[in-house]
Structures are given as C-alpha cells and as structure tokens.
Amino acid sequence: MSGPAVSPLRIGNASGFYGDRFDALSEMLTGGELDVLTGDYLAELTMLILGRDRLKDPGAGYARTFLRQLEDCLGLAQERSVKIVTNAGGLNPAGLADAVRKLAERLGIPVRVAHVEGDDLTAAHPGSLAAHAYLGGFGIAACLREGAEVVVTGRVTDAALVTGPAAAHFGWGPGEYDRLAGAVVAGHVLECGTQATGGNYAFFAEHGIQQLRRPGFPLAEIHEDGSSVITKHDGSGGFVDVGTVTAQLLYETGGARYAGPDVTARLDTVRLSRAGDDRVRIEGVRGEAPPPTLKVGLNWLGGFRNEVVFVLTGLDIEAKAALVRDQMSDALAKSAAGEVRWDLVRSDRADAGTEETASALLRLVVRDPDQEVVGRALSGAAIELALASYPGFHVLAPPGKSAPYGVFEDVYVPHGAVGHVAVLHDGRRIPVPPPHESRPLEAVSDEPSALPEPLPSGSTRRAPLGLVAGARSGDKGGNANVGVWVRSDDAWRWLVHELTVERFQQLLPETRSLDVTRHVLPNLRALNFVAEGILGAGVAAQHRFDPQAKALGEWLRSRHLEIPETLL
Template sequence: MNGSNGLNGSSRWSQRGQRPVRVANCSGYKADPGYQMRRQAEQGDVDFITGDYLAEINIAENAEAMAAGKHPGYEQTAWDGIEQTIDLLASEQIKVVINGGAQNPKGLAEKTQQLVNERGLSLNITYIEGDNLLSVVKSQIKDGIYAHLDSSNSEIQMVKNTLALLDTEGRPIISANAYLGAREILKALELGADIVIAGRVADASPVIAAAWYWWSWSETDYDRLAGALVAGHLIECSAYVTGSNFAGFYEYPLDQLIDLPFGIAEIDSDGSCVVTKHENTRGIVTVDTVKTQFLYELQGNVYLNSDVKAYLDDVEIEEVGRNRVCLSGIRGAPPPPTTKLAIFYRGGFQSELVINATGYATEEKWQLWEKMLRYGLKRKGLLDKFDLLEFQVLGTPQENPRTQHASTTYMRIFAETSDAQLNLELAKTMGEYGMQHFSGFHSTRNMAAAAPRPFLAIYPALYDQNNLDCSVHMLAPDLTATRTAVGHPGRYEALEARDSYDTSKAVQLSTFGPTQPARIGDVCLARSGDKGPNLNFGIFVRHADEWDWLRSFFSLSRMKELMGDDWREEYHLERVEFPKIWAVHFVIYGILGRGVSSSSRLDAFGKGFADFVRDKWVDVPVRFLDRARYVGGKRKPVQETASASTLRRETRAKRKRADSKVG
C-alpha cells in the first residue's frame, strides 16, 4: 500500500475514533467507471469508500426502463466497482457506502452477496429501503399535498407547466424518491455492515455516515455533522475537487489534469476536514479547487440534509500542505422537518432543429427565418399550441474571418409539446419553406434530433420526514434478509427565510485606483451548476485586498446587468457572501425551467454560466491586473515587477508556513 498511514486491515479499525477518518469517494455520476473504486482501495490507505451515482434524471430513467424489463434498476458502474474491488475490500477491511442501488438496492446487494459467496469472503452486505415513494405519491398526487420545494418563497414565480404532473393520465408519474440522510447508513454500520447499498440517499449522506460512525457522534452533535456534510459535498463530485471543472485549469500543465484521481476527505473529531488525494497521482488539490467545489451547487448560505442543517457563512479554507487543504468554520443546527422528494413524470415530447448561416447580414438572416417559420405555424393554427418554442441563435461571426467556420453561426429551434404530432408539424413546416431560405442557408446532414422524443420532467417537492418508513436489511449467505427499522430525527428546526442581501458598507469603486477594461476572469475564479430549476453561481478573488472590490462590484443589480439579455423579470435572484474565503454567491431561480431534463437552455446543467460571466469585460483596478499571471486565459510574458516579486515572496512564505504545520 502507498498510503501515508501505513495501515493494514487488522489495525485499521483498532484506530477508530483516535485519528481522522479517511473517506475516499469513487463516483459522482453513473458514468464514472468501476476502476475508480478499485483505485481508491489500492493506491493508498482509506477507511471508507463512498460513491454517489445518482443525478436527478438517471434514477427516473432507471425506473422507467426497469418497469419495462430493460434495466436491473441499479447502476452497472456501481456493480463494476464492487466486482473489481471486492478482494481488496476484504483484505484491507475497507467499508463501502454507495447509493448506486438506485431503484433496486436489494438487487445490487443480492448480486454482491452472491459474489462474496463465490469468493469465500467474510463480508456483511446490507441494503437500505424507504426512499421509493412511487405508490404513495401516485395515490395522493391528486390531493395536491406535495408543496413545491421553492413554494415557501413568495417572490419565486413557478415556470410554465410546473404543475403539469397533476395531469396524471396525460403525464403519468414515473418515479418518486425521497432524499434520505445518513442515519439509515449509520444503523447499517452499527449492525456490522461492510458494504452498504442505498438508493436515493442525498449525495453527501454516505460521507456523513462514515464520519458519524467513526467518531460515535450523537445525533445532536450538529456542528460536527454539519462539517461532515460539507466534507461530503467537497468530494462527492468525481474529480471536481482535484482539478476537473476547475476555472483556473490553464495555470497547470495539461498532462497533470488528464486521468484525474478522485478526492479524499480526512474528517476530524470536530467535523473539520482536510481534502487531499492519493500520493503520486495526477491532479491538484489547492485552496482554489476546494473553494470552487465548495461554491458548487449551493442554494445560499444554508446547506440542508435530512440529519442536519449547515450554516456556511464563516467557512474557512486554507492550505496545510502539498495537495492538502483544510476546511473549517461550519456551524450546524437541527434538520428541517421535511426532505426533498423528486417526482418525475412524462413531460411530453422535445425536438430540436439546427440550421447554419454564414457571414454577411447574419442577424437579418435569423430574423427572416424565425418570421418565416412563425408565419407558417400560425397559418396552420399551430403557433400557440406549443408548450415551449424558442429560436436560439448561438455564436457571433468573426470579423474578417480566416475560415468559413469562423464566419458561421447556428440557430437552435427548440420545441416542447404534449403531442408528438405537433413536433412533426414543426419539422414539416420547416420543410415546406425549405427552398425559400436566406442566402447561404445550410444544415447538418443528420436531422435525427428533429424527430419528437419523449422526455421526463421533475417536480421537486417537500415531504414530511416523520412519514418516512426506512429500514436496513442485512443479508445472510442464503440471501435471506433481517430487517431493522430506522427512526426519525429526534428534533427538527423549521426552515427560515433564505438570506439575500447586497453588501454592507460598500466601498466606492473609484477608491481602488486607476482601472482598465479586462475580463472578470483575469482576477476572479468561479463555478456554477444546477439545483433543480435554479442555477447557482459563486465567484471569488485570490487576494485579501481584492475582497472589498469584489463584494462592492458584484451587487444584485450588477449581476442582472452582467447577464444581459439572458436576464428575465420572471426570475428571482438571491445573493450572499462568504467573507473568509472572499466569495460572493448567487442563486438564479427559474432560469433552468422545470429542471435539467426539460430545460430549453443549451447549457441545461448551468455549468457554463460561470465562464460566461468571467469572460465579461469590466473596469478592473490596474494594480490587480499587474499581479495577475494570466490574462484572457493566456499566461502573461514574464516581467520582473515589484508586485510580481512581492507575490513570489508571499507564496514562498505561505508554503513554508503550511509545510511547518504538516511537520
């Protein structure tokens, strides 16, 4: 083994509660291959391997395919990981907790037990039930008792068709899964489980449970549980904390960012954690990668889980060694009485038509084509029958282009309907006017996307935790199971209104000295992502003296201004600050429609939004730009300036202090 602890299976659990627990994550989505689990077990010492295989959509797709007899219900990559790693798990006594059971945790657990039997291993396999509420929801949906996740905020407008699932005949419900917390996993571990297979437990719940069990915390150790919740948030997204999806990737050799390792969290008794990775692997763990992952997919300054509510305002992030970053300062409180319930239903049909235009008078070409199609649909009496019809122009022709591609942009015509025939009529109308096109009209040879395809839509609801009936099932070698019921949190705390504010005592931007036009990304890093129908965006600076500028510049009104024509008055915007990490965070409610699976945006996951904002030109203080190493994503020529020399001295001193802490 290559790990720093030099542990082996026999000594690992004798140290339980005496040192930080090492939790390695092996998956952030179903596509992550099974060898990532094996790597986490063989490349160094870890106590737990966790895996998050579920995005909101794939658990619903599993349910639909499973009902049709075309899918086992669990994620194949989760099984691949177990199959590749099972011998190492047994010899090193590493415990595994994953939600890869998806819609069929029992099926994956039984398959794992059969593998254990075949290999002659001594491992206890458990699975968790209680998240699947499909039959309950189907029987109750007409009663209208399932409040929308954002219903408590009167300023949020629900987008069109948000309540379409009430039409259960026209839009039948496919799946309904509650987001469970860590207590079911904890119970399994207390019963002696070596492998715990769950369905829709929240992304960070496996990590919370691992730390909870290791440290024997009580359910009222809210600060500690909240710290573990954020630790789970940091490592649950595949390689996002080790260099993937990282805004500053261009500052590192590209070969270092290929075939990345996944993250490890060393969680201490107080809930603080050090994020790291196995030694002698590629990738990076820096203050910047941890900050960007911390800001990802938040919904303000409060992070919710079924076991604990985490307050993030005072978060601190600091380097404590090479590829070792400590996060602390998280406060906890009792969980809310409700949890998220993801209800998926057949939303109707989608289609896309893509055509290209080249060069001269491009803007007028797109105006003509949209008018042409709208005219044709209106003449047939169809224009107002679409649930959604958008004409999206993507790209800008390059001035004095060197190639035809540089001069070409495209229009994406996106349609959603409840009737597939209507989608076909859109394609027919385009064909009807196909020879009445603008000059230079052309399109892809493959128009398969124009055919109507069914899609699933999400309704994120609230569900009372006390109505959940969750249980742990311990398998015997003959596949019989012993069921143990799991109770509910002993105490709840009602959800408060979300904080949203402009900065206090904003500083006049003129006080920062001379400015020059530059990209925001020249001095800021950022990350964005999806939270159901909403998009989150966090942005931060790297130097303390830039914080007052960032918080004063990035106001609520400025954010709307930077969004330009993408901002709509039906959206709702919230803003909070994380002053100890020099970050501002926004949530844009409603911009993703009903959610990823039914969003009309090309960037349906919201991941590109951060770099869209970073590419905006604004007036930036010259002294900030003087010390920037990169401008426009390109490295500046090496110049021996006073500010550059100072920065290098500060960096060397910081690294020296960090190394002394490790020693």
C-alpha cells in the same frame, strides 16, 4: 456524546456521477490507504433515466456500471478491509444489493451486503415517474455498525455517503450538530469527485496540462470533532488547494444555511487553510437542527421534443434567420405545438478564415405532450426548404424522431412521512427514527452586519472579471447558482461592494427578468448568486443552451467591468 478519541477516518470517493471514470474504483483502492470508499451515482437527471429503465424492466432502476466496476474490485476491497458505500441503488437499492450478493457468491468472496430503503414515495405521487425523498446518513451508519462491508442506498443526500460512515466510526448521535455539519461539508467537497482535485477549475490555466490530464479522486481525513483534511492519494494527478475546495463548496448551494435531513450546516462558519502539499484543512463548521421536512425530488415525463438547427453562413445573417422563421410559420401554426422556441446563436465573425467560423446557428425547438404533434411540426417542413430558402441552406442534422423529455420538481414532506430503514445482510430491519428536534430554515441576512471597507478609489482598467475572480455554477431543479470567489483580502474588499445583484444582472442579461438572490460568505471570500427559474423545468427539459448551468460562471468571468489596477 462521543467516546474516547479514535483515529481519523479516511474516506475516498470514486464516482461523481453515473458515467464517471470506470477505473476510479480500482485507482482509489490501489492508490493508498482508505477505510471507506464511496460512489455517488445519482443526480436529478439520473433519477429520470433510471425511472425510464424501470418502465422497461421492473428489476432495473440501479446503476449497472457499479456492478461491473465491483466485479474487478470486490476482492481487492476485502483484502484491504475497505468498506464500500454507494447510492448506486438508485430506484432499486434492494435489487442492487441482491445483485452484489450474487456477484460475491460467483466470485467466491464472502461479503456482508446491506441496503437502505424508505426513500421511494412514487406511490404517493400518482403520475410521477419517480418520487424519492433525500434521506440522511443514519441508515448507512446503522448498516455499518451492524457489520456491513458494502452498503447500497437509494436516494440519500450526496453528503450522507460521508456522514453515515463518520457517525458509525465515531459514535456520533443525531444531536451532535457541529460534528455532523463538519462531515456534511467534507461530503459536499468529495461528492463531485475530481472537481475537488482540479477538474472544471476556474484557474486551471495556472497549472500544467500534464498535471490536469487525469486528476486523481479526492479523499477526506475526518476527525472526531468533525474537522477534516481534504487530500488525494500521493502520486495521483491534479491538485488540491484552498481554491479547488472553495470552488466545490460553492457548487450547487444556496444561502449560508445548507440544509440536510440530519443537520443544517452553516457554510458561513467554514474555515479553510493549507495543511501541506495537496492538503486543505476544513474546520470551525457549525451545525443546527435540520428543518422539519425532507426534500422529495419528483420526476415526470413532461412530453416530447424535437429540434432542428439551421446553419446561416456569411452575410445577411439576421435576414436569413427572418426568412426561414417566416417560411416555417405555417407548418408550426398547423401543428398547434404547445411550445415553439427559436434561438439565434451568433457564432459567426466577419471576414472569417474558415466556413465554420463564418456561420451562425438558428435553433428551433418544439415541445408538446403529444408525440405526433411534435413530429408533424418538424418532420417535413424543415427539409422541404432545402432548395427554397436562404442561400447556403443546410442543417446540422435532419429532424429525428421526437424524444420524451422530463420535468423535475421538488416538494417537501414531514420526516415522519418516510419509513427510513436499514436492511441488514442477515435480513434484519432496523428503523431509523426521524430527528428528535428540528428548526425551520431561515435565510441568513444577505449582508453581514459589517462588510469590509471598500478599496480606496484609484485607477481602474476595463478587463474580464475572471482575471481576479474564480466561479463555479450548477443547477438545482429550475434554479441555477453561481458562486464567485477571490483569493486576497483586497480583492474581497472590491468584489463584495462591486458585484451586487444589479451588477450581476447587468453582466448576465439572461437573468434580468428573474429573481436573483445574493449570499455573502466572508470566510470563503465568496458570493453566491441564485437565479430562480433560469433552467425552466430542470435539466431534462433542456430549457436553455446550457441546461445545467455548468458554464454560467465562466460566462460571468468573461464579462468586462472596471477593475482596480492594483488587483490586476
């Protein structure tokens, strides 16, 4: 068990993805007090990008942006005694750790740099570009306990960047599931940076543009019992309230059991409350033993793709689309491309005041394992129609060279299949044992035993769902989730009975042929829907218009249904 009570741990985050705000590291170090500063640089697509980098240069494979940020900030972190923990190591954490040491030596700053390895299982999956297990936080904790000031990891869970420092600070052991689960929830809120401080927020219009112009990055004050307060540096932009934290809790999650390598956090036990201006308390989180297996993300080169977008303007849009599809059919048949997809986007409107708003887009995408096949399918055929097709013929851009696309797949291996190791600044290697117990992951019933009573019947008005409900959506491989929440008990009484799977599929017709699961989270007044397979083989395959399902929730909010007038 934990020892005597110690002070809360202040953990900030300065990156939600590879390419996030470059100045955030400096902003977080100068904006207020911190104990630990994290940076999350990895996503499914990022691993593919880094894998392609490594093909060109075996010494690459990490987020080079982090090094450039650190050049300006390493001395500042040392002066303020802020430890830095990042997964920017990507596919090559040892390489990035060495690069940080060389940078520190060049700058004349003594710093202890450690890294975590063991996630790379590429050799066990021949043909994959990158295969990496999602490790937990105890490798990070081992590095920090042994005095590391900068810890670099490869593929760990996003929340591990927070659970590791918390476990080191408070002395938590592997079995302290409630504490670990509380840190996982805090880590999940921090991991996407400014999404917790007003970025990408459903109810953004209720706040001034100036407030949202440059949201500050979030931080968590984590307590020994695993509870936390989410906040931001005083004077930074954006805002933190129960809504922004709820939205981020729902982002890219599934059911009530949120599984990780160290603990399974029960999202249905999370309690949120306002703790002051820009302060939200998270408490009550319960944890369970983790599943017996680790998730492994596999990235493959799926083949090559090319596309052309025809612009159809004015009258007879459907007939124009039919003509160009027929004209392209011979060339497409001759190419024998493996996949041909047409999408007509009716962005046009009648009697439009501008040419652009009078136009629809007809998108043709061709995929095949053979690069030459993809090139033959589009290279000349589309452009040869320039003077021989529908009136007003033009394209957004000529077909370019075909580009490779990736495929993401997740598989599972026993914990013992990875060699999780903390590699210290002095070269010592500390093995991190697998969990001493596990619990098979089981779904919590999608309906609580006692739902609240429905609202009494009364007058309704047909209106957009988004007038009463917020939403946030995202991707997990080929699946997408849409979290929907409301801000009052009466709205919850209506939503939980109205927004069934059947209603969800009616509102989002693209999901009607898919398996959709609904999860109920009463403490958050939220529903979470998972639509399986809507993203095909994942973001890199660009299966649909919105390949990461970032706006799927906003589409749902825009759909009209009968809403009780008392809620409007």
